[in-house]
Amino acid sequence: MAALSNGNQASSFKIPPIKFTKLFINGQFVDSLSGKEFETIDPRTGELITKIAEGGKEDIDVAVKAARVAFDHGPWPRMPGVERARIMMKWADLIEQNIDELAALEAIDAGKLYHFCKVADIPAAAATIRYYAGAADKIHGEVLKASREFHAYTLLEPIGVVGHIIPWNFPTTMFFAKVSPSLAAGCTMILKPAEQTPLTALYYAHLAKLAGIPDGVLNVVPGFGPTAGAAISSHMDIDMVSFTGSTEVGREIMRAAASSNLKPVSLELGGKSPIIIFDDADVNKAAELALFGIVFNKGEICVAGSRVLVQEGIYDEFEKKLVEKAKAWVVGDPFDPKAQQGPQVDKKQFEKILSYIEIGKKEGATLLTGGKRVGNKGYYIEPTIFSNVKEDMRIVQEEIFGPVMALRKFKTIEDAIKIANSTKYGLASGVVTKSLDTANTVSRSIRAGIVWINCYFTFGNDIPYGGYKMSGFGRDFGLEALHKYLQVKSVVTPIYNSPWL
DSSP states (O other): OOEEOOOHHHHTOOOOOOOOOSEEETTEEEOOTTOOEEEEEETTTTEEEEEEEOBOHHHHHHHHHHHHHHHHTSSTTTSOHHHHHHHHHHHHHHHHHTHHHHHHHHHHHHOOOHHHIIIIIHHHHHHHHHHHHHHTTOOOOOEEOOSSSEEEEEEEEEOOEEEEEOOSSSHHHHHHHHHHHHHHHTOEEEEEOOTTOOHHHHHHHHHHHHHTOOTTTEEEOOBOIIIIIHHHHHOTTOOEEEEESOHHHHHHHHHHHHHTTOOOEEEEOOOOOEEEEOTTSOHHHHHHHHHHHHHGGGGOSTTOOOEEEEETTTHHHHHHHHHHHHHHOEEOOTTSTTOSBOOOSSHHHHHHHHHHHHHHHHTTOEEEEOOSBOSSSSSOBOOEEEESOOTTOHHHHSOOOSSEEEEEEESSHHHHHHHHTOSSEESEEEEEOSOHHHHHHHHHHSOSSEEEESOSSOOOTTSOBOOEETTEESOBSHHHHHHTTEEEEEEEEEOOSOSOO
């Protein structure tokens, strides 16, 4: 079984008071029009943190009106890019100044490791803002060489009012992956955080106000998918929707966008990503990478390396080392600096993962390690590894979104590529090899939006990220993300009496 931290240091950590629980619309924190609230739960204990104002369709309408006025008549889309950049830079500074409190909110709301949020997630979010702030004054079209007596050029204009719907697994990262490029582009927006993890989104809205982002530009409306999310997707006055979440909900958003005003959508959806390990790999390092690929963030990450393919020459040695490392992995309170894995986000996800573990057993897979709850309080699960899996097993084909790995062996590079591509998803892949030829062949053969060679989870603000197949379309990060929030307009004027075209 996985190692369990004693939590002594965690128990002495003082949780900050919850300051923001209302909807943030047009620069103000307000109650929902219905007066409804919902509970947000601490996954460490299963106990109530606080109650949050529940936004519904009517609240989305109010937020959209505010965003529309801010876009059609406000200063944000019209100010010089350098001025937008200055405000965004101030916002990034404020985030860093409040990093302790923000990291604590992520830990109690999402079960994320406090120390990791402090050193990675939140500093990376500030860096994302600064990256796109640096691009805000470099948005320009191009002069075109027309074939007749015309002068032509393109303008890049903000797409308008954007609806962002973000997931619960990376509340901070996803907030700024969506908001930063759309702000830099000059858009206004409504963001719906996941109902499981609304706390940091509301805090970031508060800091945005302090930074000087004008009222109506950024509106944060917590609520549920079938109500607030559906209202965003089908709203006639929202110009684009950007969504990260499940493939099933992505389909619903596409339908709503098509049946309303044909708004464009960007979808980053599910995954069942393979990590392919060849005979020439360093077995110990490969085992470390593969384990990290499934237990990082408790497996609640769409690019989790949930299918690990190992070439038969090193399989037995690899399996032994992998199981040893999984048993030593420390599961515990996210405030304990010794903990490597916190609790699953909520009871529903916790029970879903445990149900998939039972499915794996019933389907005939071999449970090498894990498979059980850790402790008797909170939503902790052991790192779980199945071997002897078959292609048609549900634990091989379906996204579990937890610390559950399907391990299998392969013979040839052709076998590995075929197995890796035998999924409806295409979000990410990993390749572990010392051969440049192998790395090149596999990376060009895998149908996935990102391929990591001898590394995994290597993200960056300048690295576009998104899926193939049923993992969606559109890209977050990189300049591709900025450009999806821009419209291209061509302008053409006649040229009279010019000596050349």
